[in-house]
Amino acid sequence: MTTALTPPAALHNEAVQLDTADPLAPLRTRFLLPPDVVYLDGNSLGPLPAAVPPALEDVLHRQWGTALIGSWNTAGWWEAPLRVGDTIGALIGAAPGQTIAGDSTSVQLFTALDAAATLRPDRPLLVTDPGHFPTDRYLTHAVARRRGLQVHHVSPADLPRFLATEGHRTAVVSYAPVDFRTGELYSMRALTRAAHAAGALALWDLCHAAGALPLDVDALGVDLAVGCGYKFLSGGPGAPAFLYVAHRHHDRLDTPLPGWTGHADPFALARHYTPAPGIARARIGTPPILSLLALEAALTAFDGVDLNQVRAKSLSLTGFFLRCTDELLTPLGFTPVTPADPARRGSQVTLRHPHARGLATALAEHGVIADMRAPDLLRFGVNALYTSHQDLLTAALALRDLTRNAAYDPAPPATGPVT
Amino acid sequence: MTTALTPPAALHNEAVQLDTADPLAPLRTRFLLPPDVVYLDGNSLGPLPAAVPPALEDVLHRQWGTALIGSWNTAGWWEAPLRVGDTIGALIGAAPGQTIAGDSTSVQLFTALDAAATLRPDRPLLVTDPGHFPTDRYLTHAVARRRGLQVHHVSPADLPRFLATEGHRTAVVSYAPVDFRTGELYSMRALTRAAHAAGALALWDLCHAAGALPLDVDALGVDLAVGCGYKFLSGGPGAPAFLYVAHRHHDRLDTPLPGWTGHADPFALARHYTPAPGIARARIGTPPILSLLALEAALTAFDGVDLNQVRAKSLSLTGFFLRCTDELLTPLGFTPVTPADPARRGSQVTLRHPHARGLATALAEHGVIADMRAPDLLRFGVNALYTSHQDLLTAALALRDLTRNAAYDPAPPATGPVT
Structure with missing residues (x-):
C-alpha cells in the first residue's frame, strides 16, 4: 500500500500546523505508546502511562514485598479508595470527600441505582436511555426487579417531555453524557435540571466523559455519578471504577452492599453495621490495591493539565478527523454519525x-487501532493527552486505502471484547 | 535483648530437626521474604511470591503497553476470571467450571447469599455464625433486610440442634470452616450434611482455609463458597476473591448483579440480559486485570504441591508453636485459645x-510480624509453603523476652487495618 503514504497535501499541512501549535503535545511523553502504532481505542482501554511501571515496582517490592501487612497503614493503602476518589473527583468537578474509587463500574452502578431508589422511596420508576451501555440497562432492570419498581426507556431528547407527565413518579434518571456508540454529547445541565424539576435524582455514567472533557458535577447539582478508570483515565485493564455521591445525600445514603470496609469503625470488627460518615460508607470489600495504585499513578498524567485545553484539543482532533472523512472517506461509503x-x-x-468489522481488523493489521460496534460502526477515540492530528490523518488514509483496495475481509467472524 | 537469642536447647534442636526433615522447605524460595523478618501474618496478607514481579512486568509492558486492547483476546484477559477460578477450584476440590475469580469477598458473598435465597424461595431464614467475620454478618443482614428475610445467629456447635427444629424454614447456612479469631476448625462435612438434611443450602467462606488445608467442596456437596485471594493464596493486597457454585445450581443461578460480562453473548451488547451458561453468569463487570493476573502468578507457588503435605506441615508448625507456648509463654500469662x-x-x-495490642506492635519492631484481634488475642498464622519451625521458635522467644522485660506499651492507641 505505498500509495497510502502520500497524503493529500492540504490535510497533511493542516495536521502538521495543528500539531506544531498544540500546547498539549508534550504530554504525549507521559504515555508509553508503541512505535508505529496509531492508537485510537483509548476510549476502550487507555494506553500505558509512563508513571505506572515504576509505581507498581515500588508497590510490589517495597510496599508489599518488604513492608508487608504494615503497608495498609504506612503506604496509605487503607486510604487509597478515598484518595484516588478525590483525585478523580477533581477531574469531574467534585469537591473532596464525595468520590470513591473501587470495584467495577457495574458494582458502582448497582450501588448508585439502589441507593437512589432508597432516597426516593415513594417513586416507582427508574428511567434510563434505551441506547445506554448494556451493563447500565441490565443493572437498572435488576434493581427494579428486586425492588418491585418499573423501568422506562426514554431517549435523552424525549426526557423533558416524559418527565413533564411522569416526573412525579420517577425516582432517578440514569444517563451517560456521551453515547458510547455515536459519540453524541448530551447536555448534562439540561437533563439534570429536568430531573430535579420533577423531584427526581440524576445519576450519570461518566465512563466516556471523565478525563475527556471538563465536567462539573457539583455545580450542576448532579446527585450520583459513576465511571470507569480504564478509558480516558488510562488506569489499566479493568482499573477500578468510581462512585460520586453529592454531600447532601451522604447522611441518608443506604448502600446495598455494606461491606466491612464501609463501617464507621472497621477495625473494631463490630457485630452490627454502622455506616462510616461521608462517602466512605460506600466502600465495600478490600480493594484490589495493585490495580488501584496503578490507576493512581496513571492519573498523574493529568497533573497540571487544564481540562478546558483538553476539550479544545479534543474538538480540534475530532473536527479534523471529520474533515478527513469528508474528503477521503465519504466518497467511499462512510457516513459520520x-x-x-x-x-x-x-x-x-x-x-x-x-x-466495519473487517475494516477494524484490517486497520489493526496496518497499525491503526480503532474499534467497532456491531453491526456497522467504526469508532475512533481521541485523547488530547497523546493523540495528534497527524495520527488521525494516518488513520483516515489507511482506511481510505484499505477500502479502495478492498484489502479486508468483508465478513470476518465476530470476536473479541469491547468495553 | 541479648538473652532473647539463647533458645532453650530442646526446642531449638526440635525445630532444626523438623525443618531439616521438611519436604516442603524448598518451597520457601517461591516467596520473596524480607531477610530478618519472621512473617506470621500471611493469614492477613500473604507475602510476595517470586513469580509475581516478572508476571506483572509482562502484563504491563508487553500485554498492556504493546498489545493494548488486543490483549483482551491475545493475552487471555477475557478468560482470566474463569481460568484463575479453575486454578483456585483445584485447591478447594472443585472440578473445573464452577469457580470464578473476581471482585471482593464482600461482593461475592452478596452474590452467593442472594442467589442462595433465590434458590430456596419459600424459606425465610438465613442462618450464620454469631462469630462470623463482620462482612459476612453485615451482608447477611443486608440481603435479609432487602428480601424481607430473617437472620438467625447460631454457633457451629449448635447448628445441628437448631436445624432439627428450624431447618425446614432455613434457606442457607453460612459459615467459615476456620474461626478467624481462634483458629478453631469446624467440620465442613458435618455442617454441610446437617444443612442438606434440612433441605437448606450450605455456603462456606473459605478465606482462612483455601490454600491452607485440603478442601473438597465437590465431594462434600457444598452448594456455594467464597474466599479471598490475599491470605493463604498470597495474591497480593486486596487480590480478587472467588466464588464457587456447584454445577447443579448453575441453570437456576439468578445473580443479583447481572453485569454485562456475565451475559451469554457479551459482545453483542444486547438490550436484554441473558445469563451465560455455567459459572460465567456470575461475572459482573470488567475485572481488575493487574490484580487478577498477579493472583494468577501467585498461585503458581502451589504448582506440584500436595495439599495433604501442606496440612501435615501446618499441623506440625502449629503443634510446635503450642509446645513453645506451653514452655515459654503460659508461665507469663498467655493462654492458647x-x-x-x-x-x-x-x-x-x-x-x-x-x-495483645502492645505486644503485637513490639513484636513487629523486633522483626516478628503477627497480628491481633481486639481486645486480647494475638494471632500467629503459619503457611506451610514458607514458614519454618525455627521461625516459630524465634517468635515465641521474642514474645517471651518482650513480656518478661515489659518491653512494650501496655496501652497503645488502637490503629491499623486487620483483614
Whole structure:
C-alpha cells in the first residue's frame, strides 16, 4: 500500500500546523505508546502511562514485598479508595470527600441505582436511555426487579417531555453524557435540571466523559455519578471504577452492599453495621490495591493539565478527523454519525460502514487501532493527552486505502471484547 | 535483648530437626521474604511470591503497553476470571467450571447469599455464625433486610440442634470452616450434611482455609463458597476473591448483579440480559486485570504441591508453636485459645493476653510480624509453603523476652487495618 503514504497535501499541512501549535503535545511523553502504532481505542482501554511501571515496582517490592501487612497503614493503602476518589473527583468537578474509587463500574452502578431508589422511596420508576451501555440497562432492570419498581426507556431528547407527565413518579434518571456508540454529547445541565424539576435524582455514567472533557458535577447539582478508570483515565485493564455521591445525600445514603470496609469503625470488627460518615460508607470489600495504585499513578498524567485545553484539543482532533472523512472517506461509503456540531460531540468520531468489522481488523493489521460496534460502526477515540492530528490523518488514509483496495475481509467472524 | 537469642536447647534442636526433615522447605524460595523478618501474618496478607514481579512486568509492558486492547483476546484477559477460578477450584476440590475469580469477598458473598435465597424461595431464614467475620454478618443482614428475610445467629456447635427444629424454614447456612479469631476448625462435612438434611443450602467462606488445608467442596456437596485471594493464596493486597457454585445450581443461578460480562453473548451488547451458561453468569463487570493476573502468578507457588503435605506441615508448625507456648509463654500469662486437638485446628495459633495490642506492635519492631484481634488475642498464622519451625521458635522467644522485660506499651492507641 505505498500509495497510502502520500497524503493529500492540504490535510497533511493542516495536521502538521495543528500539531506544531498544540500546547498539549508534550504530554504525549507521559504515555508509553508503541512505535508505529496509531492508537485510537483509548476510549476502550487507555494506553500505558509512563508513571505506572515504576509505581507498581515500588508497590510490589517495597510496599508489599518488604513492608508487608504494615503497608495498609504506612503506604496509605487503607486510604487509597478515598484518595484516588478525590483525585478523580477533581477531574469531574467534585469537591473532596464525595468520590470513591473501587470495584467495577457495574458494582458502582448497582450501588448508585439502589441507593437512589432508597432516597426516593415513594417513586416507582427508574428511567434510563434505551441506547445506554448494556451493563447500565441490565443493572437498572435488576434493581427494579428486586425492588418491585418499573423501568422506562426514554431517549435523552424525549426526557423533558416524559418527565413533564411522569416526573412525579420517577425516582432517578440514569444517563451517560456521551453515547458510547455515536459519540453524541448530551447536555448534562439540561437533563439534570429536568430531573430535579420533577423531584427526581440524576445519576450519570461518566465512563466516556471523565478525563475527556471538563465536567462539573457539583455545580450542576448532579446527585450520583459513576465511571470507569480504564478509558480516558488510562488506569489499566479493568482499573477500578468510581462512585460520586453529592454531600447532601451522604447522611441518608443506604448502600446495598455494606461491606466491612464501609463501617464507621472497621477495625473494631463490630457485630452490627454502622455506616462510616461521608462517602466512605460506600466502600465495600478490600480493594484490589495493585490495580488501584496503578490507576493512581496513571492519573498523574493529568497533573497540571487544564481540562478546558483538553476539550479544545479534543474538538480540534475530532473536527479534523471529520474533515478527513469528508474528503477521503465519504466518497467511499462512510457516513459520520457523530454530530458535526462541536457542542454535541464527545471525544470520538464514529463512522458507519457495512464492513466495519473487517475494516477494524484490517486497520489493526496496518497499525491503526480503532474499534467497532456491531453491526456497522467504526469508532475512533481521541485523547488530547497523546493523540495528534497527524495520527488521525494516518488513520483516515489507511482506511481510505484499505477500502479502495478492498484489502479486508468483508465478513470476518465476530470476536473479541469491547468495553 | 541479648538473652532473647539463647533458645532453650530442646526446642531449638526440635525445630532444626523438623525443618531439616521438611519436604516442603524448598518451597520457601517461591516467596520473596524480607531477610530478618519472621512473617506470621500471611493469614492477613500473604507475602510476595517470586513469580509475581516478572508476571506483572509482562502484563504491563508487553500485554498492556504493546498489545493494548488486543490483549483482551491475545493475552487471555477475557478468560482470566474463569481460568484463575479453575486454578483456585483445584485447591478447594472443585472440578473445573464452577469457580470464578473476581471482585471482593464482600461482593461475592452478596452474590452467593442472594442467589442462595433465590434458590430456596419459600424459606425465610438465613442462618450464620454469631462469630462470623463482620462482612459476612453485615451482608447477611443486608440481603435479609432487602428480601424481607430473617437472620438467625447460631454457633457451629449448635447448628445441628437448631436445624432439627428450624431447618425446614432455613434457606442457607453460612459459615467459615476456620474461626478467624481462634483458629478453631469446624467440620465442613458435618455442617454441610446437617444443612442438606434440612433441605437448606450450605455456603462456606473459605478465606482462612483455601490454600491452607485440603478442601473438597465437590465431594462434600457444598452448594456455594467464597474466599479471598490475599491470605493463604498470597495474591497480593486486596487480590480478587472467588466464588464457587456447584454445577447443579448453575441453570437456576439468578445473580443479583447481572453485569454485562456475565451475559451469554457479551459482545453483542444486547438490550436484554441473558445469563451465560455455567459459572460465567456470575461475572459482573470488567475485572481488575493487574490484580487478577498477579493472583494468577501467585498461585503458581502451589504448582506440584500436595495439599495433604501442606496440612501435615501446618499441623506440625502449629503443634510446635503450642509446645513453645506451653514452655515459654503460659508461665507469663498467655493462654492458647486454639484447640490442641489437631483435627480442630486451622493454620494459626491464637494466644490470649491482656496486652495483645502492645505486644503485637513490639513484636513487629523486633522483626516478628503477627497480628491481633481486639481486645486480647494475638494471632500467629503459619503457611506451610514458607514458614519454618525455627521461625516459630524465634517468635515465641521474642514474645517471651518482650513480656518478661515489659518491653512494650501496655496501652497503645488502637490503629491499623486487620483483614
